[in-house]
Amino acid sequence: MSYPILAAVGGIDFDPDYFFHLFPKILPYIPRTLLISLLSLILALLLGIILALFRQYRVPVLSPLTRVYVSFFRCTPFIAQLYLFYYGFAQVSHWVKDLSPFQAILIALSVNYSAYMSENIRGALNSVDRSQYEAALSIGMHPVQAARRIILPQAFRVALPSLGNDFINLIKSTAIGFTITLKDIMGVVKQETSTTWRFLEPYTASILIYWVLIGGLSLIQNRVEARWNEKY
Amino acid sequence: MALIGPSGTGKSTLLRCLNYLERPDEGTIRIGPCVVRAPRPRTRDVYELRGRTGMVFQNYSLFRNKTALENIMEPMTVVQRIDKETARTKAMTLLERVGLADKADSYPSRLSGGQQQRIGIARAMAVEPDVLLFDEPTSSLDPELVGEVLAVLRDLAAVHTTMLIATHEMAFAREAADRVVFLEEGRVLEEGPPEQVLEHPTHERVRQFLRKLDREERIG
Numbered sequence: 001m002s003y004p005i006l007a008a009v010g011g012i013d014f015d016p017d018y019f020f021h022l023f024p025k026i027l028p029y030i031p032r033t034l035l036i037s038l039l040s041l042i043l044a045l046l047l048g049i050i051l052a053l054f055r056q057y058r059v060p061v062l063s064p065l066t067r068v069y070v071s072f073f074r075c076t077p078f079i080a081q082l083y084l085f086y087y088g089f090a091q092v093s094h095w096v097k098d099l100s101p102f103q104a105i106l107i108a109l110s111v112n113y114s115a116y117m118s119e120n121i122r123g124a125l126n127s128v129d130r131s132q133y134e135a136a137l138s139i140g141m142h143p144v145q146a147a148r149r150i151i152l153p154q155a156f157r158v159a160l161p162s163l164g165n166d167f168i169n170l171i172k173s174t175a176i177g178f179t180i181t182l183k184d185i186m187g188v189v190k191q192e193t194s195t196t197w198r199f200l201e202p203y204t205a206s207i208l209i210y211w212v213l214i215g216g217l218s219l220i221q222n223r224v225e226a227r228w229n230e231k232y
Numbered sequence: 233m234a235l236i237g238p239s240g241t242g243k244s245t246l247l248r249c250l251n252y253l254e255r256p257d258e259g260t261i262r263i264g265p266c267v268v269r270a271p272r273p274r275t276r277d278v279y280e281l282r283g284r285t286g287m288v289f290q291n292y293s294l295f296r297n298k299t300a301l302e303n304i305m306e307p308m309t310v311v312q313r314i315d316k317e318t319a320r321t322k323a324m325t326l327l328e329r330v331g332l333a334d335k336a337d338s339y340p341s342r343l344s345g346g347q348q349q350r351i352g353i354a355r356a357m358a359v360e361p362d363v364l365l366f367d368e369p370t371s372s373l374d375p376e377l378v379g380e381v382l383a384v385l386r387d388l389a390a391v392h393t394t395m396l397i398a399t400h401e402m403a404f405a406r407e408a409a410d411r412v413v414f415l416e417e418g419r420v421l422e423e424g425p426p427e428q429v430l431e432h433p434t435h436e437r438v439r440q441f442l443r444k445l446d447r448e449e450r451i452g
Contacts, residue, residue, distance in 0.1 A: 135293035232339035
C-alpha cells in the first residue's frame with residue numbers, strides 16, 4: 001500500500017490507491033451533469049417566466065391551471081414525479097417509452113423547477129412598484145418597452161439570488177438520474193460500486209467532486225450578485 | 233391651474249385620466265389638436281395624449297435602475313428617438329433648470345425626496361408636453377424639502393408653463409395659480425381666479441374646507 005499513514009488510521013478499510021484511481025473515471029462525466037443542469041435551467045427559466053406571467057396578469061383559465069401545476073410539483077417528491085413520468089407514462093405512451101434517460105431527466109427537471117422558479121419570478125416582478133410602470137407609460141413608452149427597460153432589469157436583480165439557489169439545487173437533483181440509469185457522475189459511481197462492491201471510496205469521491213463543483217459555482221454566484229447590487 | 237379639495241375627491245383620478253393611466257368611463261379629453269374619446273380611444277391618440285402631457289407623481293416614481301440623467305433621457309431616447317448625445321445635452325439643461333446638475337450620475341436611492349421630485353419634474357418636462365400634470369407633488373415630502381420643489385414650480389410658472397397641480401399648499405396656489413378649481417366628490421364645485429375662490433368662495437363647503445386647512449396650518 002502506497003499510503004501507509006492514511007491506511008493506518010484506526011485500521012479503516014479505505015483504499016487510497018483505489019480512491020485516487022476513481023477520479024479519472026468520474027471526471028469525464030462532469031460535463032454531462034453540467035449540460036443537463038444548464039439545459040434544464042434554461043428550459044425551466046423560460047417556462048417559469050411564462051407561468052409567472054400567466055399568474056401575474058391573471059390570464060383566464062391558464063392562471064388557475066398554473067396554480068394547480070405549481071402546487072403539484074411543489075407538493076410531491078421529485079423522484080415520484082420522475083418515476084410516474086418515465087416508468088408510469090411509458091406504459092401508455094410510446095413517446096415517453098422511447099425517451100432516453102437523458103431526455104427524461106431533462107424534461108422532469110425542467111417542469112419541476114419551472115414551478116419553483118415561476119413563484120420566485122412572480123415575487124420579483126411584484127417587488128418592482130407599479131408606479132414605475134405607470135411612470136414609464138406616462139412618458140409614452142409601450143408596455144413592452146416599460147417591461148424591458150424598467151421592470152425586468154429590476155426584477156431580475158431581485159430574482160437572482162433565488163434563481164442561483166434553484167440552479168444549485170438543480171445540479172444536485174440531476175444525481176437522481178442514476179435511478180433511471182442515467183450515466184452522469186452519480187451514474188458512473190453507481191456502476192463502479194456494482195462491479196467492485198466497494199462503496200466508501202466511490203461515494204466519497206463523487207461527493208467531493210459535487211462539493212468542489214457546486215462550491216465553485218456558488219462563489220461565482222456571489223460575485224455576479226455583488227456586481228448587480230453595486231449599481232443602485 | 234390649481235386643483236384643490238378634500239382627499240379622495242378625485243383630484244388624482246382626474247390627473248391620471250388626463251394622462252390615460254386611468255380609463256375614464258366616458259367623455260372626451262382635448263389638448264390642442266389631440267382628441268381622445270373615452271372609453272374606447274384609438275391607441276395612437278392615447279400615445280399622442282401622453283406626449284402632450286407630462287406627469288409628475290406624488291411618490292416621484294423615478295426609474296430606480298437609471299441615474300438621474302438617464303431618467304430624464306428615457307423619454308427622449310426611447311420615445312422620441314433622439315440620438316443619445318443630443319438627448320444628453322438636453323437632459324443636462326433640464327437638470328440645471330431644477331438645480332441638480334451635480335447629481336447627474338446619482339441613482340434615485342442616493343437622492344433625497346426633494347431631489348427625486350425635482351428629477352421627476354425634469355423627466356416630465358423632457359416629454360416636451362403642452363401641459364404638466366402634478367399629482368400632489370409635495371405631499372410625500374418632509375416639510376423642509378417642500379420649499380425646493382415649490383421653487384422649481386414657481387420658476388416654471390414664471391415662464392408661463394401650462395401646469396395643472398393637485399395640491400394642498402394653499403399659499404402656493406394663491407400665489408402661483410391663475411385659476412383655482414375646487415373639486416368635491418368628483419364634481420367641480422367652484423372655479424375661478426385664486427382671489428375669488430380662496431378669499432371669497434360662494435359655497436359654504438369651500439369655506440369650511442379652507443377654514444379647516446387654515447386651522448391645521450396654524451397648529452402644525
